[in-house]
Structures are given as structure tokens and as C-alpha cells.
Amino acid sequence: MRLTPKAERGGYIDGAWWPRSGELTTELPDLLAVLSVRLGPIWRVVYDPAGWTDTPRQTTLDDGHTVRLDPYPFELWNTMYVCGRESELIVLQVIPSSTDDHTAHTALMAAVTPESATRTPR
Structure with missing residues (x-):
């Protein structure tokens, strides 16, 4: 995962994430643990279903919260919104887990450039 610095947020995409599998409920605990440092408690994830296997309507994390x-x-393919309880939001571009290492690394680096921060959905 790669995020824009908090002070530089303000564009549409706040970062990129390259999960290791297509199982959202398997991948989310580690992602949400990292993002909760910036967002506080997370209550909702809005995701593009095209990139994931069948997913339940909720998941319970190790700390017991749902x-x-x-x-x-999404119009901008493979976008994910992670919503904190205090109206904070992080928008991620999700790189499909099947992406090769070189392409995924390039996409991660490109996701948080000044040009990408101002990009809007098409």
C-alpha cells in the first residue's frame, strides 16, 4: 500500500493498495489496521465487486468490531472507499492481486504523484 501524505490530501485518489488475493475479507484486516491510524475506527468499506470473489455484507475484525x-x-474501475466513523474517508485505487510485480510496483508509485492527487473520475 502507498498513501499520499496526510497534509497533501485533497485529490480524488489518496493512495493505492495491492492485495495478495481476491478474497476481500481475508485482505481487509491488515489494510484496515493500517488505515485506522489515519481514520480512527472504520465502519464501512465501499468496493468495486468486479475485483473480488463473493463477499458478505459485513466482516468482523479481530478486535470484535464489525x-x-x-x-x-465504480466508474473509475477498482476504486475502494474506506470510511472512518468521524466522516473521514480514504479513496484507494486497488491494483488487482493477479498483477505482476513490476506492473503493480509501477502503479503503486504512480498512484501518489502530484498528478494523480488531482485526477478525477472519468
Whole structure:
């Protein structure tokens, strides 16, 4: 995962994430643990269902709190919204798990450049 610095946020995409599998509920615990440092408690994840296997409507994390999972076919393919309880939001570009190492690394680096921070969905 790669995120824009908090002070530089303000564009559409806040970072990129390259999960290791297509199982959202398997991949989320580690991602949400990292993002909760910036967002506080996370209550909802809105994700593009095209990139994941069938996913339940919610998942329970190791700490016992439940996170709502909402599929939504985004116009900007493979986008994910991670919503904190205090109206904070991080928008990630999700790099498919099947992407080769070189291409994924390039996409991670490109996701947090000044040009990408101002990119809007098509």
C-alpha cells in the first residue's frame, strides 16, 4: 500500500493498495489496521465487486468490531472507499492481486504523484 501524505490530501485518489488475493475479507484486516491510524475506527468499506470473489455484507475484525461491506460498480474501475466513523474517508485505487510485480510496483508509485492527487473520475 502507498498513501499520499496526510497534509497533501485533497485529490480524488489518496493512495493505492495491492492485495495478495481476491478474497476481500481475508485482505481487509491488515489494510484496515493500517488505515485506522489515519481514520480512527472504520465502519464501512465501499468496493468495486468486479475485483473480488463473493463477499458478505459485513466482516468482523479481530478486535470484535464489525465493518459494513458495500459493493458498488465504480466508474473509475477498482476504486475502494474506506470510511472512518468521524466522516473521514480514504479513496484507494486497488491494483488487482493477479498483477505482476513490476506492473503493480509501477502503479503503486504512480498512484501518489502530484498528478494523480488531482485526477478525477472519468
